[in-house]
Amino acid sequence: MIPVLGLVxxxxxxxxxxxxxxxxxxxxxxxxxxxxxxxxxxxxxALGERRFNDRVFVVSFISNVLIAxxxxxxxxxxxxxxxxxTGVVVVLGIRIFANAAAIRRRIxxx
Amino acid sequence: xxxxxxxxxxxxxALDDDYYVVRAGQPEPSxxxxxxxxxSVLGVFALxxxxxxxxxxxxxxxxxxxxxxxxxxxxxxxxxxxxxxDTVTNLRAQVGDLSAAAGQENPDAVTLxxxxxxxxxxxxxxxxxIDPAADDGGVGDVSDSDLQVLVNALWFVGAEAVSVNGQxxxxxxxxxxxxxxxxxxxxxxxxxxxxxxxxDKQNLRDRLVDSQLGRDWAARAKDSGLEFEITTTTxxxxxxxxxxxxxxxxxxxxxxxx
Numbered sequence: 196m197i198p199v200l201g202l203v204x205x206x207x208x209x210x211x212x213x214x215x216x217x218x219x220x221x222x223x224x225x226x227x228x229x230x231x232x233x234x235x236x237x238x239x240x241a242l243g244e245r246r247f248n249d250r251v252f253v254v255s256f257i258s259n260v261l262i263a264x265x266x267x268x269x270x271x272x273x274x275x276x277x278x279x280x281t282g283v284v285v286v287l288g289i290r291i292f293a294n295a296a297a298i299r300r301r302i303x304x305x
Numbered sequence: 306x307x308x309x310x311x312x313x314x315x316x317x318x319a320l321d322d323d324y325y326v327v328r329a330g331q332p333e334p335s336x337x338x339x340x341x342x343x344x345s346v347l348g349v350f351a352l353x354x355x356x357x358x359x360x361x362x363x364x365x366x367x368x369x370x371x372x373x374x375x376x377x378x379x380x381x382x383x384x385x386x387x388x389x390x391d392t393v394t395n396l397r398a399q400v401g402d403l404s405a406a407a408g409q410e411n412p413d414a415v416t417l418x419x420x421x422x423x424x425x426x427x428x429x430x431x432x433x434x435i436d437p438a439a440d441d442g443g444v445g446d447v448s449d450s451d452l453q454v455l456v457n458a459l460w461f462v463g464a465e466a467v468s469v470n471g472q473x474x475x476x477x478x479x480x481x482x483x484x485x486x487x488x489x490x491x492x493x494x495x496x497x498x499x500x501x502x503x504x505d506k507q508n509l510r511d512r513l514v515d516s517q518l519g520r521d522w523a524a525r526a527k528d529s530g531l532e533f534e535i536t537t538t539t540x541x542x543x544x545x546x547x548x549x550x551x552x553x554x555x556x557x558x559x560x561x562x563x
Contacts, residue, residue: 201344202351209355216360224357231350241324242338249343251324256346286315293316 222271223264226283230263231256233287236294243301263287419465422475422546426466429506429539431513436497436532445529447498449482452489454518455500456480462512464502468543470494475546477553490550497532506537 216224234256241247263283270279418424433455438445456474459467467474472489474480479490486493502509513519513535526533 197339197341197344198347201341201346201348205348205351205353206355208348209352209359213359214356216356221360224353224360228353228357231353235347235350237324238343244324246324247338248324249338249340253342253346256350289312289315 222276222280223267226263226267226280227260229284229287229291230259233290233294234259236291236298240294240297240301243298421551422466422473422478423551425542425545426503427540427542428465428503429537430464430466430501430503430541431506431509432536432538432541433500433502433513434497434532434534434536435500438529438531443529444525445531447487447496447531449480449487452487452498452500453480455522458513458516458518459500459502459509462504462509462516464504464509466503466543468501470499471544473543473546475550477550478546490546501538501541501543503541503543506539510535510537 234252237255238247238252241251266283267276267280270276273279415424419426435447435455437447440446452469456467456469469480469489472478472492472494474489479488481488483493486495487498488494514523519535522533525531
């Protein structure tokens with residue numbers, strides 16, 4: 196299972212190297228993580244529905260992360276950074292829950 | 306679109322449309338999940354999560370320390386502000402005291418200025434009218450020394466301020482005969498003379514009348530017909546002496562040039 200190997204390698208590298216994020220980028224990391232999580236959960240659901248496509252996954256992952264970070268950046272510039280962050284988190288959270296619920300229904304039939 | 310509609314739409318389109326668009330039609334087995342590309346993207350995802358988690362974990366003590374420092378700062382500043390408020394209260398009290406003190410003069414200074422005739426005074430007292438009966442130098446005449454003795458007697462019986470024909474008697478005042486007239490403060494006065502004194506009017510009058518001097522004047526009045534009349538007044542005003550007669554001016558020889 197190469198993807199699981201990728202996960203393990205990512206966690207290991209993160210723990211071993213403990214790279215620090217530049218101060219300017221720090222506010223965007225949590226939002227980027229949420230966006231990435233959304234893409235990953237969507238991919239899992241697509242996998243279950245036999246629709247997974249690695250190209251779609253990569254593109255949606257990257258674009259999700261970039262757009263989320265950009266929205267936070269824009270909100271910071273406009274002075275509504277925290278509000279916009281909240282909005283992004285709410286929308287992504289709903290998507291994550293919906294996808295997770297679909298996966299759950301498929302697995303448990305309930 | 307209502308808010309509910311928006312949320313529903315988000316929930317319905319939770320799965321990226323791309324998956325449906327790209328792989329429309331009948332579901333097929335997932336394609337190329339087990340690839341390096343997917344794995345590397347997942348690896349990046351795991352890395353991001355780890356970094357965020359580690360960062361938050363390491364940041365927490367810093368945040369707490371900052372918070373503690375801020376709390377300390379707040380308490381210190383609060384103490385400072387309390388201190389300053391106390392200072393303000395103290396200073397305000399001092400200002401109040403000082404402005405109250407500024408309003409009233411030092412009682413010693415007032416007494417001194419009254420005694421030295423440096424300030425006009427108003428109060429009860431006696432008024433003595435003397436009208437000479439003659440100007441021959443006899444008992445009917447009134448000389449400068451008569452007035453000097455009378456003024457001194459007034460001081461003796463308790464006068465606080467004395468004037469002769471409007472000339473206030475100060476520390477440097479002289480009562481002298483100059484030619485025909487008597488001068489007080491170098492101002493000529495002419496009969497009838499009016500000597501005013503401020504003080505306890507009844508006391509002044511009684512003590513003056515009972516004194517040797519009073520009896521003397523009464524005898525002279527009886528003998529020669531000069532007028533000597535003491536009346537008490539409830540309020541009279543004696544003006545201040547001129548500045549020139551308040552100060553001692555000294556001249557000093559200049560040091561000789563070598």
